[in-house]
Amino acid sequence: MATDIRIANPRRDRTRRILLQTGTVVVLILVWLLVTEVVGIDPLFVPGPDDLVSRFVQMAPQLPSALGYSLVIILGGFLIGCAAGVLVALLMAYSAVVRESVEPIVNALRPMPIFALIPLFLLWFGIGYGSQIGLVSFGCFVILVVSTSEAIKNVPSIYVNAGRTLGASRGRLFATVVVPAIVPNLVGALRVAAAASFGLDVAAEFIGAQDGLGYLLINSSAYLYTDGIIIIIIIYTILAFLLDRLVLVSTRGLTRWAGRTQH
Secondary structure, eight states, X not given: OOOOOOOOXXXXXXXXXXXXXXXXXXHHHHHHHIIIIIIXXXXXXXXXXXXXXHHHHHHGGGHHHHHHHHHHHHHHHHHHHHHHHHHHHHHHHHOHHHHHHHHHHHHHHTTOOGGGGHHHHHHXXXXXXXXXXXXHHHHHHHHXXXXXXXXXXTSOHHHHHHHHHTTOOHHHHIIIIIHHHHHHHHHHHHHHHHXXXXXXXXXXXXXXXXXXXXXXXXXXXXXXXXXXXXHHHHHHXXXXXXXXXXXXXXXXXXXXXXXXXXO
16 A cells, blocks of 8 residues: 655745745735725725825824834833843752742732833833833743753753763753753744833833834824824834744754754
């Protein structure tokens, strides 16, 4: 009985994936045009292409300043929060004293609703970049410290025992066994934090912002400018995609050994 064995063809698989993804986008655009141009649904609910173009032209003078303001909050909070989260998790893994001291705090932060902390950040840091970057940093910190801590706990004990059998010191064991083992999980956590930082930015700009993409989004929502809301969402989506690609490309060499598929 013949067995059908398919040999992987990376080029063919990539082409197939691109065609499927493109086809999905085309279908969605056609449905959008059908609903707005043929069915004639109220633009308040689903604005058409003309509405989006018109609103984009009106918002264009504000976008460069808003983009710069939001990127400072997003990138600043992302970098600070991720660096702090990874550092704390590594210290917890290396030192039992640190782990026993900090783990109760981490476990308390894990279920805490971040958006509920907005009044406290406003009270502690005032209106401006301090409170806004602080909120994004806190959200990214929680994601990274929890993910990294869990990844360290899940390092196969056989790796650690093998290192000890070969005479590796505690520091060398940590640097050459534990850290490389958690890198793939760490990259995933960084991508999650990168995506979350954009949502956190919107929440952060509720803290007295007078500029920024989140500020424009809030204003559009207040005046029921659905087309303006969609434009800001599209911009956020593009920026989030670019940051995700940047994280993926910059860490590709770190996970090459793990045989991960890069998407």
